[in-house]
Amino acid sequence: MIGIINYRMGNLASVQHAFTHLNIESRIVDHPSEIKECAKIVLPGVGAFGKAVQTLHEVGFFESLQENILVKKKPVLGLCLGMQLLFDESEEMGDHKGLGIIPGKVISLKKEKPSFPVPHMGWNNVTEKQPSLLLKNIHEEDRIFYFVHSYYCKANDDKSISGTTEYGINMDTITEQAHIFGCQFHPEKSQHSGLQVLKNFAAL
Amino acid sequence: MVKTRLIPVLYIKNGLIVRSEDFTYHQNIGNVVNQTQRYNGWNVDELIYIDISRESHYDLGRDDHKVGSYSSHEEIVKVISKECFMPLTLGGGIRGMGDINYLIRNGADKVSLNTGAFESPGLVQEATNTYGVQAIVISIDYRLINGASVVFTNFGTVNTGVSLMDWAVECEKLGAGEIFLNAIDRDGKACGYDIETIGKVIEKTSLPVIACGGAGNEYDFVELAKQTKVSGIAAGNWFHFVEGSYPRAKKMLKKNGINVR
Numbered sequence: 055m056i057g058i059i060n061y062r063m064g065n066l067a068s069v070q071h072a073f074t075h076l077n078i079e080s081r082i083v084d085h086p087s088e089i090k091e092c093a094k095i096v097l098p099g100v101g102a103f104g105k106a107v108q109t110l111h112e113v114g115f116f117e118s119l120q121e122n123i124l125v126k127k128k129p130v131l132g133l134c135l136g137m138q139l140l141f142d143e144s145e146e147m148g149d150h151k152g153l154g155i156i157p158g159k160v161i162s163l164k165k166e167k168p169s170f171p172v173p174h175m176g177w178n179n180v181t182e183k184q185p186s187l188l189l190k191n192i193h194e195e196d197r198i199f200y201f202v203h204s205y206y207c208k209a210n211d212d213k214s215i216s217g218t219t220e221y222g223i224n225m226d227t228i229t230e231q232a233h234i235f236g237c238q239f240h241p242e243k244s245q246h247s248g249l250q251v252l253k254n255f256a257a258l
Numbered sequence: 259m260v261k262t263r264l265i266p267v268l269y270i271k272n273g274l275i276v277r278s279e280d281f282t283y284h285q286n287i288g289n290v291v292n293q294t295q296r297y298n299g300w301n302v303d304e305l306i307y308i309d310i311s312r313e314s315h316y317d318l319g320r321d322d323h324k325v326g327s328y329s330s331h332e333e334i335v336k337v338i339s340k341e342c343f344m345p346l347t348l349g350g351g352i353r354g355m356g357d358i359n360y361l362i363r364n365g366a367d368k369v370s371l372n373t374g375a376f377e378s379p380g381l382v383q384e385a386t387n388t389y390g391v392q393a394i395v396i397s398i399d400y401r402l403i404n405g406a407s408v409v410f411t412n413f414g415t416v417n418t419g420v421s422l423m424d425w426a427v428e429c430e431k432l433g434a435g436e437i438f439l440n441a442i443d444r445d446g447k448a449c450g451y452d453i454e455t456i457g458k459v460i461e462k463t464s465l466p467v468i469a470c471g472g473a474g475n476e477y478d479f480v481e482l483a484k485q486t487k488v489s490g491i492a493a494g495n496w497f498h499f500v501e502g503s504y505p506r507a508k509k510m511l512k513k514n515g516i517n518v519r
Contacts (some may be wrong), residue, residue: 067347071340101390133356171464173392174487175435177261177303177519198261198519200345204391220259243345245301 056256057083057092059119059136061099061109069098069133072242072249077129078256085117094255095119095128099135103146103160103205106135117155123155129233130155132254135237137229140209146205156236158209165204167222173204174221179182180228180239186216187258188228188235188251194249199239201227207238260280261519262483263303263490264507266309266497267470268293270334271308272351277495278310279446281399281414287498294338297497300504302344303519306438306468306492307334308370309350309398310413332360339365349397349438353378357386362393370438372397373411373428376418382432391435395468398425401442402453407455414442422455430463437463438492441471446495448474450481457486470490476510482517 058069060082062256073080080096083089097119099106110116119137132140141152144160152160164172180197182189189197197217208227217228219238227238235255240249268290269278275293275308276284287293289309297305309331335348348361349370358369358381375382375396399410401424407422418425423480429437439459441452453486462516468490469482479491497503 067340067363068343068367071365072343075343095416171466173390174260175392175437175466176263177259201260242343245344249343 055092056080056096057089058096058098059089060084061106061115066098066241067243069096070144073256076249076253076256078252086114089118089122089128093128094258095122095130096255097130097132097136098137099133099139099204100104101104101135101146103135103138103152103206105154106139106146107150109148110139110153110223110247119141120153120155123153123234127192127233129255129258130235132229133242133254134203134238134240137238138205140229140234140236141207141209155234156209156214156231157211158214158226160205160209163204163206163221172223173202174206174225177244178221178239179217180217180219182216183212184216186228186230188214188230188237188254189217190250192247192250199227199237199241199244199248200241203238207236209212259517260489261303261466261517262480262488262511263368264301264504264511265304265306265468265490265492266297266504267306267308267492267494269299270311270331270496272311273334273478275498276310277446277498279495281442281445283446284310290334291337291341293498294341297504298342298344302504303343304347304490305338305342306347306349306370307338309334309348311351312413318368323518331357332364335361335364335366347395348437349395351419354381355384355388360388362389362443368393368395370397372399375431375432375434376409376411376425379428382425382434386433391433394434395436395438396429396432396434397440398422398429399440399442402452402455407458410442423458426459426463426465430465434465436466436468436489438468438490439470444472447472448496450474450478453482453485456482456488460487466490470494476507479507479511480514482514483511484514
């Protein structure tokens, strides 16, 4: 059973619809105590980093996610903002501390690349930097995914990054480290290629 | 780099997908779900649904191909979001935050405001504050009158007298995430895109522009993409009537060096 964390911000319905379409069991997790019934965790997300962190604290998900991921070693997949939340900190609307699971930062695209339209929105390529489990069974020419974001991830250690995307700069867009996974794009909105990413996570 | 999108637009009238001409003549094409499945099979970049029903409530009164009928925008979005794993934009008749909340909660990634944005610009700001700029598209219908592009609202029936360029600039100020441009004069005419006007709007704003109206064959897509920095190439009718139209158009765009998926 895959638990989709509901911290009242993401487009949970489409993530769950995608799993249902793939015949993969999933449930919406409204309360931290329900995580124990799930073998894997999906952390979705649309919205602002600071607000998300605040909500995770309010609902009690913050410590419980850290415990389940770092101590119990449950596989986790962060989607878009959900990936960013796994990092140490973000510059979004003031500096905010994330879950601190992946060493690195979330940086403003506008600051880094003022001449490019922000948000980075639309379909873009992901280049495999090292063997990626999430990109398994997706042909190189089909590694095109749907993005919507204004901040991007920069990991301290390149070894934790298995995919990058070019948008004036190279952004870290897939992170994989042991049982910890994240993608900056929306697999639930990326047609066949995206569904395969979710399938790959479920098959781990 | 980000790809140029090719986007089928589906017009829904009284619960059925229709072909539109001059914003006036509407021919039934079929059931919303069946049509959606067809486009889904083509692995499209994105879908835009615009409900052009004149009445807010309607009863379809018929069932196509054993698929139940849908009597509202809301029911339709619930059903299509279970079938579609691509960005979905819904528009038509949106006048308040209640409509927007409902559509986004039930699976729309973006909502498209037209008359609603023109008559109550505050709604655009409220919506972007809640859902982010990427979720709000402003759709603009225009006609060329003596060489000048003029904004029309209310299904293209009301001449606002406002210049298209002025309104496009205003849309950016209001905080919209995208502009969806529709040339009423070219609706259903298959005479090619209004490249000159589209190019001007793209120059005037930094917003991504999706252009619609006039597509007659795949060369029209190539011309538009070559001559302007358009972000999205949209068409309605052409995709309905031509077998394998979508993959064929993609192939043609690729062959001509356009960066598509």
